[in-house]
Amino acid sequence: MNDTKLIPELYGSLVFNDKVMRERLPKDIYKALHKTIQNGTHLELDVANVVAAAMKEWAVEHGATHFTHWFQPMTGFTAEKHDSFISPTGDGQVIMEFSGKELIKGEPDASSFPSGGLRATFEARGYTAWDPTSPAFIKDGSLYIPTAFCSYNGEALDKKTPLLRSMEALNTSAVKLLHLLGREDVRKVDTTIGSEQEYFLIDKDLYKKRKDLLFCGRTLIGAPAPKGQEMEDHYFGVLKPKVSAYMHDLDEELWKLGVPAKTKHNEVAPSQHELAPVFSTANVAADHNQLTMEIMKKVADKHHFACLLHEKPFEGINGSGKHNNWSMVTDGGENLLNPGKTPAENQQFLVFLLAVIKAVDEYADLMRVSVASAGNDHRLGGNEAPPAIVSIFLGDELTAVLRSIEEGTDFKKQKQTLMEIGAHVLPHFAKDTTDRNRTSPFAFTGNKFEFRMPGSSLSVAEPNIILNTAVAEALDQIYETLKDVPETGLDDAIQELLKTMIKNHKKILFNGNGYTDEWVEEAARRGLYNLKSLPDAVPQFIADKNVELFTKHHIFSKDEIYSRYEILLENYAKTLHIESLAMQDMVKKDFTPALFAYINTLTEEVLHKKELLPELPFSYEKDIITTLSAAAEQIMTSLKELEESTACAEGKEDVLEAARSYHDQVLAAMESLRLAVDQAEALMPSGSLPYPTYDELLFSLR
Secondary structure, three states: OOOHHHHHHHOOOOEOOHHHHHHHOOHHHHHHHHHHHHHOOOOOHHHHHHHHHHHHHHHHHOOOOEEEEEEOEOOOOOEOOEEEOEEEOOOOOEEEOOOHHHHHEEOOEHHHOOOOOOOOOOOOEEEEEEOOOOOOEEEOOEEEEEEEEEEOOOOEOEOHHHHHHHHHHHHHHHHHHHHHOOOOOOOOEEEEEEEOEEEEEEEHHHHHOOHHHHHHOOOOOOOOOOOOOOOOOOOOOOOOHHHHHHHHHHHHHHHHOOOOEEEEEEOOOOOEEEEEEOOEEHHHHHHHHHHHHHHHHHHHHHOOEEEEOOOOOOOOOOOOEOOEEEEEEEOOOOEOOOOOOOHHHOHHHHHHHHHHHHHHHHOHHHHHHOOOOHHHHHHOOOOOOOOOOOOEEOOHHHHHHHHHHHHOOOOOOOOOOEOOOOOOOOOOOEOOOOOOOOOOOEEEOOOOEEEOOOEOOOOOHHHHHHHHHHHHHHHHHHHHHHOOOOHHHHHHHHHHHHHHHHHHHHHHEOOOOOOOHHHHHHHHHHOOOOOOOHHHHHHHHHOHHHHHHHHHOOOOOHHHHHHHHHHHHHHHHHHHHHHHHHHHHHHHHHHHHHHHHHHHHHHHHHHHHHHHOOOOOOHHHHHHHHHHHHHHHHHHHHHHHHHHHHHHHHOOOOHHHHHHHHHHHHHHHHHHHHHHHHHHHOOOOHHHOOOOOHHHHHHOOO
């Protein structure tokens, strides 16, 4: 599609959105469904039957033959089971049917997904329930219906259900507080997300020749290429024709599905790129991001690429994250985190700003848990991503505003200055009141907060569940403090409360360089968490204060909390176990045979030359043979250590002990083995290696 006039017509063409519903549903049915979507009211079966019939007719017109309940189990991926619309008739024919009951409920096998002990193998029944707030869509000839997934007993087995619960909790708390502040006009507050998605593209044929990429999503061995990202020439660089064609097709596929893909560009590392969408409500944005990751891989395959979403696919260059831009918006479209022109006088903004600061400070451990994964552990704190220490960047102006409130002084706003670049032909424009800070995990960026810690493969539901719930709790505490204050004294009470909150939570505020050792030391003095790895972080998930938070706001039951604790640790151990086995397989079956073959070839060449020309020196060849032979010995030693440490970790029954064993022993053994392999690889010609090198993987696209 080259005609840009067709883009509005293309956008959402495969989505059963509000426009389609208005056109196809009777007015009373549309109003009932719209009320359910807007207010969360119960949807009656007779309404669901009419909606299902209209949805089926629309889907069939667009070539769909099947429908599926699309859900997000605790695997980190999406799941789907497809049923056709056909229903046999008595005369050997079929008709196309789809009922309201089929729309609102499905029954997948709940015992075959991670449940952390909530479901035993013999307890198979589970349910998927239609989420009408996220539009259905058509993909690959099927009607996809976004759904929640729960067990027979009603426990959440997915990531959508607790996200919806957290959105309801924040809505209730925010509306209640806004009414107290005199905003009776506000009936609903939604959280909105814009999820920037980083990814790598490499040649598909090269990808298939790397067992580590196939099994683990990241390279477990590999010497660095002569050039990495040190020239800083890839970031925002000119798109290569093949990559540009991929991005064009990706945009079109996403637009058809109603995903508002907006920005595309090269990222810092070679072969690394980014896609960013327009903001959507948290629930829809989470669904859209899952779709985006799937479509990225699908379109990449058509372009003969492999799309890598792992947080650290290549050693020595930047990994990939997923920046989570978060804000709160009223049903009237007002952004509650918009400071306006005079933030020091914007009482409502300051109340909600301090609520977020309080929430992040008190539940920084949960924020860290929400982004914990084996892949993200390689990325966080590596001078390419925020450190594992959660802190908040506000910028100079807002920091000065809070300081003036704390000290009881008048805030003197800096005069807006024009940017002077030095060439008169260039236009003048207003300079922002503060710089940006890319080292901050949680940065205020004008009218939203950007949470930079999530990894590229993560479901954005997880950090937003925590953020929504923690902010809801902070808003509730503010409400409880102010609810009995007479209206005449409310402004003074708010001002005093803001001052107290600043004093209590300013330790989380940091505008400096988060990459320095000095900040690590300063954060320790402030008493901030530094949870460096998943085994360090995950035990905080079941800390008493956090269990109390989740249960109070009905986000998770105690059983659901402990199930997720088990799943996080199990997934970590399983991931490292697979990586260990894949690395052993590559080294034993691929690399060491190639290494010994090259040593033998080189030795035979030396002997042959010596026989013909004994007077010639052979010091260079001898040095290589000696070095490679020593590396081979170290490889064998490290390989044995890896085998033993993996067996030891595999034998741990307690999930936390197993995770710690994989982190402390197995990862260390893998790093030792990689070092020996990479040193040997650097001395071997590419033709002797059994897999593509970093040179080929990162610089083959043209």
